[in-house]
Amino acid sequence: MSIRQELRCANFGLNYFREDVFYLPQWNWPPMVFIIYRVVMALYCMVWVIYAASISPTANLKEPWWAWLTNWSYIVLTCHMVLAAAISLWHTPKRCSRNNIGIEAGGGNSKDTAQQDHTYYTNPAVSTDAAIDTTTDTTTSASLGHGASSGTNLVDTENGAKETSASIRWYMKLDWLLWTVASVCAIIVSLVIMVFAYPVLKGIPTPVDFQVHVANTILVLIDTVVAGYPVRILHVVYVHAYGCVYVVFSVIYWAVDHTNVMYPVLLDWNGPGYTFISLGVVFLIVMPLLQLIYYGIFRLKLYCLKRSPAPSGELPL
Secondary structure, eight states, X not given: OOHHHHTOGGGGSOOOSOSGGGTSXXXXXXXXHHHHHHHHHHHHHHHXXXXXXXXXXXXOTTSOGGGOHXXXXXXXXXXXXXXXXXXXXXXXXXXXXXXXXXHHHHTOOHXXXXXHTHXXXXXXXXXOTTOBOTTOHHHHHHHHGGXXXXXXXXXXXXXXXXXXXXXXOHHXXXXXXXXXXXXXXXXXXXXXIIIIIGGGXXXXXXXXXXXXXXXXXXXXXXXXXXXXXXXXGGGHHHHHHHHHHHHHHHHHHHHHOXXXXXXXXXXXXXXXXXXXXXXXXXXXXXXXXHHHHHHHHHHHHXXXXXXXXXXXXXXXX
């Protein structure tokens, strides 16, 4: 897919031609391993959110736990991890069951069937952007599998093939949205801390500080490599929307008491000039740049996967 095609207006939306990408691993892993990964990540994030909120100094009304962008973003990351785990737990067993039923009904060789179903284990999101050939209805139906939709639209791709844009389930759209926001904002939070807070930090950071300012980025990068969520450049608008919500909140919070400044260097409405400059840099440069980097990672995974050998033998179910 060319950059011009990537920047089509249709790519502002949250539709995709496969549902599989939201509950299958990027790589050739047994499904149970990926489910365990999803559950562990979800529980890990949930434990830290609950712990961080429980030890928050509630008496300090000047710096409440819920007012920090850091904690907002970690909650978004946790919501993504929990929803992603639920989606994998719900859909993967059904997919494996259908796969086994298909082998038994067809009376075919499990090795051949496993090789034919290679896209299931290598995540169709990055196997190719033009993987669906509409020359035969049978091929298209088999390729789409569970991800097919009755409201399917075909879009011409650069090499003349067809890419299917289908309406995925609403909770998969929500998870995709949460993942997009969490992945970009985690990096921003870490950068802000490293550039502005760390040089003037006094004392030793607490475990919670490490989790919400450093481990968040580590978790996001791991998930980016392991999972196969597609990346759309235009989805940066959702990150912008999230940022705007927090900016509006910060204005309201500051208007109540002009000493309510959570980020004195970057988001201080007592000095709006510098604040607008900071916001301009973040919204117009940092956010789009990070989204482009994630898109580059997505394309790199596509490149690597297309050149990886197909698995041989029977795949574990």
